[in-house]
Amino acid sequence: MLLIPCPYCGERAESEFSYGGEAHIARPADPEKTSDADWADYLYTRTNTKGVYFERWMHAHGCRRWFNIARHTVSYDILAVYETGAPPPKFDTKSEV
């Protein structure tokens, strides 16, 4: 089980959180003019990185606030926690454990 540092409540067990998938995916600004391929990319395609991944979590059984973390998807080490809307921290995303 992950120990997730909620930026508002501190470290809590993974079972208190819900997962929001990859962070920093922007909805196309003008859906009417977005091609089917770009729309499919927005809806379905994920980076699915083996390495450092930027993802959204929500403290569902706590403060109920969303935030972003950078986590290594092999070691599961949580490397950074930052607010929704903030730019992702700099990491070599394909680094080994």
Next chain:
Amino acid sequence: MSARYSIFSLIRNALAYHEDWPAAWRSPEPKPAYDVVIVGGGGHGLATAYYLAKELGVRNVALIERGWLGGGNTGRNTTIVRSNYLWDESAALYEHSMKLWEGLSQDLNYNVMFSQRGVLSLAHNQHDLRAQSRQSNANRLGGIDSELLTPAQIKAFVPIMDLRAGGRYPVLGGALQRRGGTARHDAVAWGYARAADALGVDIIQESPVTGFRIDNGRVQGVETAKGFIQADKVGIVVAGHSGVMADLAGFRLPVTSQPLQALVSEPIKPVLDTVIMSGAVHAYISQSDKGELVIGAGADRYVGYGQRGSMQVSEDTLGAICELFPSFRRLRMMRQWGGIVDICPDASPIIGKTPVEGMFINCGWGTGGFKATPGSGWVFAQTIAHDRPHDLNAAFSLDRFRTGYIIDEHGAAGVAH
């Protein structure tokens, strides 16, 4: 070619104290070039190589595996085989696979211990019952066996299950596919490997793929730990690492890789002669021939490549199992492990062409790829050999996410993810 297995070869080798069995397959060094290179030595990749050689006469084939054969999800699943999927496209594909399973031991001359002991899915509420009867009727219309059972019939079929009303997970009914069952997962990998090797396929283990050589949008070959291997066509069948391979080849996939875990108990005397699944509480269970209870749990919610599962997922699953089977409460679990499953947004696989010419992909089987091993290899071999999808996998293209013709099998996949 290795000797044919039979009662006579068994007796002959018994007389020689079993010291003269030939190796089941060779371990050759890679040749500089092949017609087809298959990346991934799990069941699906091995089946692909076998059917390429056997059905399509493509025998200049190499199969490249990062670790050892069947060391990924092929050796990490709960070995359940069934074909009762909801939509026509999936039902046809999984049923084709089921028919191959039914003759597989004879076809491969290798006992894959396919046991059609039945797969029973439980319904715990009115919604489950309705969804189940819809799926069951769809299966029967499509020619796939399915029976709806009442609680009394379930009690007769699985006496050790607790069916007293009022429990935490009341059982209101179930859908049974009698032709479903289990197979020995390692034997499937080894049987396909031996049969493919006998037809001339070079199986190259411990050789990770480090890149692809692509020229003008067409694949030229594969960079591996054992050097560059030229190939006219490349088939990628790597399950959890599909996204990593796609990244090396310069395209993206709509899959997420998540850990899916399973557990086995200490061995006990025979108590359960069928497979029980419950999608709603997320538990499935069968008993292996060694006597261990094989228990499948849910997938972790997050992207992960570490081959282990979270503790709270095992706790949820074991809680449900103990509620349904109170007599299992004092069993100890011997092992717990995880495999990395590549889940598509619609819980259906992707089998077909990629944006790179000459490169094909077979991925996205998610939580239920083992049952499809023979069929998946068969259609992928057809796709690679003919340079276009077979009718059975035409609908499972990468392009379906753009066109919107998705095949939503979250219900039939039966796994909470």
